[in-house]
Amino acid sequence: MQFYVDNFGLFRDAFLTTLSLSLLGGLLALVLGTLLAAFRVSPITPLRGLATFYVETFRNTPLTVVFFFIIFGLPQIDFVIGFFPGAVLAIGLYTAAFVCEAVRSGINAVASGQAEAARALGLTFGQSLREVVLPQAFRTVVPPLGNVLLAMVKNTSIAAGFAVSELSSLLPRLVNANAGELVLVLIGVVVGYMLITVPSAFALHRVERRVAILR
């Protein structure tokens, strides 16, 4: 226990960093991912092509490579970004591809009659998506979206290798300074992640039950 008391400040700061990475990265991923999903089902071919290209690029690239590109690649073309904003960008851009596919699966799950009826009523494509299709789609994608976001929280650990002092960067730091306390360090880090993921999973479950549609 004394070990955690002594290193409380470190654990707190690292936890807050992981939390902000998760919140900001998740926000970026949700907004961008939803936009991409709208592109992917849009009637405009170039938008569909663009979104498909984006999804296939980011979904099939390791996150570490995305990090490398943003942190070390972009400065080569004189676009220097800070390490923390860079990490948020990498995590958000990467996760957006997965969010897009989850949301698209939800859109596909909405009976096509719904969109057709909306169009028949005179709603534009954008209106029918916003007012009719997406609200129903989001209800069905809560579980897969939850998976994507929980995976993202754990993916934030990659930022440790790119100069962001988040939870898993405590592993080498504290282990090197307290080589005998390896297990305590591991437990502390795991608990830090679980403080984010377990309540999130619980909240997602409640949202899922609340918005479930009886078919």
Added chain:
Amino acid sequence: MRITRYAATMAAVGLVLAGCSSDAGEQAEEAADNTVEVQENVDFEAGTTMAELAEAGSITIGTKYDQPGFGLLNPDGVPEGFDVEVGKLIAAELGIAPEDITWTETVSANREPFIQNGQVDLVVATYTINDARKQLVDFAGPYYVAGQDIMVAKGNPEGITGPQDLAGKNVCSVEGSTPAQNIRDQYPDAQLTLFDVYSKCADALTNGQVDAVTTDNVILTGLVAGNPDGFELVGKPFTEEPYGIGLELGDTEFRNFINDVLEESFENGDWAAAWDRTAGAITGEEAPEPPQVDRY
């Protein structure tokens, strides 16, 4: 048409393979020239670690795989460097040939657990001897004394001449390393940027994302050698980092044995020769005076 293309591909693959094997052959020959003589009739008191290892005819040694000059994995998957040569020296005195050594990558964070769990018999991995670590493992040596130094961009645009100039500057090192902790403790005004490997620090320095890189001089020398037009060393070490050989806590006989081997190699020139063909080949400097072995 299809067959021709297939044949051409196979020919190309064949050429590449042939090229590889002859390279590997040359390297093996070179290595053979350099190897220290392996003791043939070794005799140790029964029950000692030396007797066990000599009996088994093999040893597992942990080293780093990412430190040019000390322990760097070459493209053939074999580690090379001064640490590796020191490991071979010890193995040779146990009657174990270099090809019977199993190399395991140890990074800063897992050296103690690997020794404690018996996953490695020895750790020779730019491993600084300090009091906290002495509680967990035993150290033979030191076999080299490094010092923390600073690397800056060529021409030293920030005018950094020592650690006191790092205040307010962006300094890069590796999370969990002794140099990083030293900066935190002694020079808290410096802004630390911490990656997981030093090569990223070099990239960040190239991009101007950090102003300086700090760690042990020998590691920095390797980085400067990799990009002499981009980097330069400040060249004023401000700490002493005695590198030791880690082994299981309480195995005093084994520790004494390794210390004897080290002292012998200091005297007969094997140690200096090992330095010359590894770290010395990178720095272009002659082998330093061997350090005094610390039989604490």
